[in-house]
Amino acid sequence: xxxxxxxxxxxxxxxxxTAEVMARTGLNPALIEAFLREFYGAARHDALLGPAFxxxxxxxxxxxxxxxxxxxxxxxxxxxxxxxxxxxxxxALTPAHFTRWLALFTETARxxxxxxxAAHMTERAQRIARSLEMGLIPLTLPARA
Numbered sequence: 001x002x003x004x005x006x007x008x009x010x011x012x013x014x015x016x017x018t019a020e021v022m023a024r025t026g027l028n029p030a031l032i033e034a035f036l037r038e039f040y041g042a043a044r045h046d047a048l049l050g051p052a053f054x055x056x057x058x059x060x061x062x063x064x065x066x067x068x069x070x071x072x073x074x075x076x077x078x079x080x081x082x083x084x085x086x087x088x089x090x091x092a093l094t095p096a097h098f099t100r101w102l103a104l105f106t107e108t109a110r111x112x113x114x115x116x117x118a119a120h121m122t123e124r125a126q127r128i129a130r131s132l133e134m135g136l137i138p139l140t141l142p143a144r145a
Contacts, residue, residue: 017076026114027074027121033067035121039108040066048100052091073124084128085135098133102126 022028040063043049056062065082072080105125109118 014076014078021075021120025074025117025120027117029067029071029075031113031117032070032074032121033063035108035112036063036066036070038112039105042104042108043101046100046104048097049104052093052097070121073128074121085132088132088136091136093133093136095133095137098129102129 040053044053065080068080069082069084071077102122102125106118106122109121109125112118113121
């Protein structure tokens with residue numbers, strides 16, 4: 001296939017997208033897994049975030065799910081087929097949780113990845129946090145006069 005030809009939809013296209021992201025950002029599955037273990041390890045011990053993780057019965061299974069999610073989000077692998085909104089609905093999250101989650105995520109990403117990799121991951125984390133926050137926390141509207 002010539003470089004100028006479009007890549008048809010399917011496994012080849014997904015693999016090409018993943019390869020492009022990895023080349024551009026320096027990210028790969030092993031780096032993302034190490035990052036997630038460090039980040040979620042810190043989050044589990046965080047005063048605000050920790051209680052949200054206290055009920056996770058099998059941490060290794062949870063990390064495997066989170067890894068599939070971030071592999072799909074960051075590397076375009078298509079490995080995750082869950083429902084993040086539903087998975088977080090039972091938690092009593094507040095705007096403060098999302099602010100703290102993003103701050104810790106950004107701090108850990110900057111320490112763990114290249115500048116391009118950290119920017120790639122944090123941009124996606126910001127979109128995910130914004131989406132989850134909007135979906136999980138009811139918007140308070142002013143009362144009608």
